[in-house]
Amino acid sequence: MTSPRNQFRVAATSAELAQFRRDAWRLYQPVAPVAVEAFGQTWQLRPGLTFTPFANAVRCTAHCAFCSEELQRYDGHQLTAKRLIDDYPAYFARLQAVLRPFRGLPLGLSLSGLEATAEPQWLRELLASLGAAEAAGSVFDEKVLYTNGSGFVLSPDLAPALQDFGLTRLELSRCHDDEAVNQQIMRFNRNQPMRHNAVYAATVRTLHQHVAVKNSCILTREGIASLPDVERYLAWAAGLGVRRVVFRELSRLEGSYLPNRFTEWIEAQRVPIEPLLAAVVPTLEEPRPGWQYAGSTFGYYYYNEHYRWQGTDVIFETSSYPALQAANATGVLQKLILHSDGTLAGDWDPDSHVLSRLDAPAAAPQP
Template identity: 30%
Template sequence: MQYYYENYKEYANKLREKYKKVDYKSNIKQEFIEIKEFQKELAKKISFTPYIYNNCSANCRFCSEKLERTSGQAKDFKLSEKYFKKLRLILSKLKENRIFLSVSGIEPLESLDFLKEVLQVFKNWEEDGGRIEEKVIYSNLSAGTYNLGKIIDIIKDYNISRIETSRHHYNEDVNNNIVRFKNKDIQLNRNYENIVRTLKNYVDIKLVCVLQNTGVNSYEEVKNYLKWARNNGINKVVFRELSLFNESISGNESSNYIRKNRVPLIEVLKDIEDKAFTLTEILRGYYYFSFKYEYKKDMEVTFEVSDYEEMIKQHNKDEIQKLIYYPNGDLCCDWSMKNKIF
């Protein structure tokens, strides 16, 4: 059985009743600002993703980039000559918004020169009065095996708030069976751990692990993963359920793997009735739920689930909560490039 958004809403309400002192937050109802050029209303606090495209250093079995929606449209990643000019124009329309800068795509740290140019545009906008609340980079840190010094420079020069780095098992062989790294150096835990230990001296690090049958798949495995994280000086970890989608996703390697290897987050949460875990916050997002715990009084552990179909339903409205800017110069309100707004 799959637990979709409504099921988690019901579960969150039960937890809310049981733990009355837990902080329950919701970003469903937000203040929106009309942007005439986009013919849409944008959330006052909005997520903005400059999508960085590379030939990925991994070949994850569950990669969302490989999911094919039967009614979808192929992504065009050819870099527009007017990319930076248009990015500056877009930002000029967002002076009343507060931005959560989410730097992702396909391994943004693999193209540091391009990344620096992108971040410089945002820095200039910020210096001109724009407001950026957080700057987060998402990466498997493969580039850290050969470009660690330059990554540190970017962190310092552009005041990066956090790096969320994916590692889907504490055993390097199990992890590589899932991720299938092309870069052999990052396959080894000792190299990855050295990169993480170095970077945490400069930036907040959060480990990201996707629950799956071939990897971390139970409460006991969650605890084993947290032990490994603690041993490497990391005190923030997020576990995510494989994203939920319906039959509009056509069958391919990724979608078949996801269907076969999903570990329902709700089953793991039901096992967390443990004195070592203390529920501190429930966040209801517009297409996701987040359950935050304190673990052994020194770690922040979050469990998240997202529903792609709920996301698509929300993104088809005139009220926009997320912007994705693609290399071809399309500004979209969804991961599908058919939802271009500018």
Template identity: 80%
Template sequence: MAASLRNQYQTATSSPELVYFRQATWRLYQPVASVLWQAFGQEHRLRPGLTFTPFANAVRCNAHCAFCSEELVRHEGHQLTAKRLIDDYPAYFQRLRAVLLPFRGFALGLSLSGLEATAEPRWLRGLLACLSGLEAEGVVFDEKVLYTNGSGLATEPSLVPALHGFGLSRLELSRCHDDEDVNQRIMRFNRNQPIWRNAVYEATVRGLHEQLAVKNSCILTQTGIATLSDVERYLAWARGMGVRQVVFRELSRLEGSYLPNVFTDWIELNRVPIEPLLTAVAPTLEAIRPGWQYAGSTFGYYYYNEHFRWQDLEVIFETSSYPALQAANATGVLQKLILHSDGTLSGDWDPDSRVLSRVPAPSLDYYPSA
């Protein structure tokens, strides 16, 4: 099984082997040996290839996706980072330096995510400048990915060359449907965001290709893209914008790991499992749907991907499990580093879980619940 720092890739050579991959999914991931690392006065076990996320939360998110993971509440209690805004940028960037310098020389993947990083261009430019300075001091990012709904790229196109100059590996651009009205029912952009309109979205995407690698990300939902004919129509639309890589993601499997609320209810009601889609594309290796080619499978510590070619596009179907993610975290090996907007560095999306370093941050304020 071929392995990278972050996952393992294998190509099924027989139909029974492909069935086995699909049944076992992320359970086939073979953890690599952890690395002992001194930071903040303690020894930590790090997973080679772990990613670092400076949680983007300078302003409220400008979309209100019906599946938002930041609205999920764990049974044991969960402090939502999304409820705290960053309102002192110099203090935040000083803290960012303090938490990353101890990891100089350890290769990190940079995952720019959280809420919507492009919603506050001044903060994002400051973030890129701070991270570039840290690279000059020996902090190593071997991959840099921005997960975005594209809103700020439409209203502040100067962000595109800034991201290019930073050396962004790719931009994962979220869009849940090729029809703007259907997409709006799922992603629920603020109406003052031009990106909700297809004409703006399409023009924005076409303008990205000269400077950034673009990967379209589509969450599968009963409300939106649910069938193979939906998938192929979406792919034709993406191809028309010059996109050459698309991932279709199943809503992450919760399996009772979060308290019921309107978001978990929506997720379970709208879930589209990938298994029927995989069967429709490739019931066996000998009977693959015309126009499609199986390329291989990826095993991560909490996700499974199946890779195909459709015309000249790379197409990925992905499924993932929150319980598998939490089980990996429970091993004591740090799988991820997250700088939360209250100044806490933790190994979990919960700022009160697996804390590595915490400082008082009086300038980082809560906003009231809606």
């Protein structure tokens, strides 16, 4: 079974599962690209690629120790995370313009970047603008919001707005079931109530009334690091009504980024996924009690294993930034990103794989 974005297979034997784990994303088979005329030239697009309007209206409400927006490649130029959107009408006019050439082409919508809920008015206008694009012929066959959830505390109207928009799911970041440990990793601003477990729990229960909630937990040595940790976290999440959880290994950098305190923290805190997978299902014939293997997903730079545990869908994920960059280097666009300076690019670096800079809205440096 496959989707426009990845390939799903179920290992039939323990030997095949071992191969999946060994080769991971390298087993992904690229599909034939789609040619699209846009901005004066022909572009090759990976079918099912996602569109990201980079969320950067205000600074993030947390300062996660693993933040990918603080990483800079050796061949990188600038970071979108360092610029703010300060002209909403111009930005949303630009959004409509960059989507126009891709009308009728199914795209995934990935609402990510910094924290989309941190500026509720921007998110409301974003949803309205994207809704207008859909009415004009844009097709978003999957809509996902990646968030730390902070904005829902003071702006609970965002949840029904996302429901009305038709959000497929909300991926809610939480790195530990103990709020003190979670704070050491996610580092919410002091004025953010979401740092407290009681507020988090109440928010999750409210979100359930409007959208599908999937917990996202980054594996770290000081946080969730072992299978008993995983099972404790799952029991805690289930107590909040969460029935889908992903545990992500910190993305493998493999020396492709300039050293800084974030790369140092990532490498020091990395919890490799392989020992956890071996503990869950050493072989298909002898899984850990309570765990059932459901299949594996292969993406162009990531690999997932899917399980069921006491009524909860559990995913373990590993990914490689060098593999992502290698896919970008093929000349086939893997993703579309509208950066906060108005640049439409096929890369997280707004100066790389640029499709268009026309009519770019003004953006202001962060203080």
